[in-house]
Amino acid sequence: MNQSKRMIAGSILMAGILTFSFYGLGRSWASSKHQVDPLYLEECGSCHMAYPAQLLPPKSWQKIMAQLENHFGESAELDPITQQDISSYLNQVSKRNNGSYRKLLRNLGNKTPMRMTELPYFIHEHDEIPSRYIKANDKVGSLSQCNACHQRAEQGDFDEDDVFIPGFGRWDD
Ligand code: HEC
């Protein structure tokens, strides 16, 4: 092989390696972001969506999981093994400080919030929505129904460009 052929072969090989590793990275990132424990989906996704674990800090999930017999006025009790499995899943995922949710977990001080809807950043983002689009809207009912407005909430995506409020439409601000 002469010099230039060797260089061409080298760059083809390099491009191949780059494409392969970018593909690999993209895939592992996507799967780690969207892989939700099926047990969690089943047990905690029947009355409301199974909230992405990163939306609350680990200590909040511990507190929620420790009082399921009185869960916001309802019983969400589980057998001890299922409860333990779900607790450790929530703990593991919420421990990773995921970039896109970091803002929500700011300024909590030493509080242990039981709701995302009480987080300062959450309140700041939702306080301009008139209540007729929430409480008086039977397709929404409360701000806890994230997926009523965030079309990609189940994929863990709360981008304000994907908000559609039932009966009102796309939110532009
Ligand atoms: C029997 C129905 C039911 C089941 C099952 C259930 N929940 Fe709930 N959950 C509720 C109700 C009702 C609320 C309050 C919603 C509201 O205020 O509009 C709530 C609220 C929440 C909130 C606070 C949402 C907010 O306002 O920010 C979290 C977090 C939560 N649930 C987690 C869980 C977890 C974890 C499980 C599984 C162990 C679970 N839920 C299972 C009924 C249920």
Ligand code: HEC
């Ligand atoms: C009534 C419809 C509605 C519900 C229900 C709702 N949201 Fe929102 N959300 C909005 C709107 C509208 C905005 C954009 C606000 C703005 O542009 O200022 C928003 C913004 C956000 C943002 C900021 C997005 C960004 O791009 O910065 C986050 C995070 C968020 N919501 C999370 C949630 C979570 C978590 C829940 C459920 C606990 C929820 N929302 C429930 C309507 C809703």
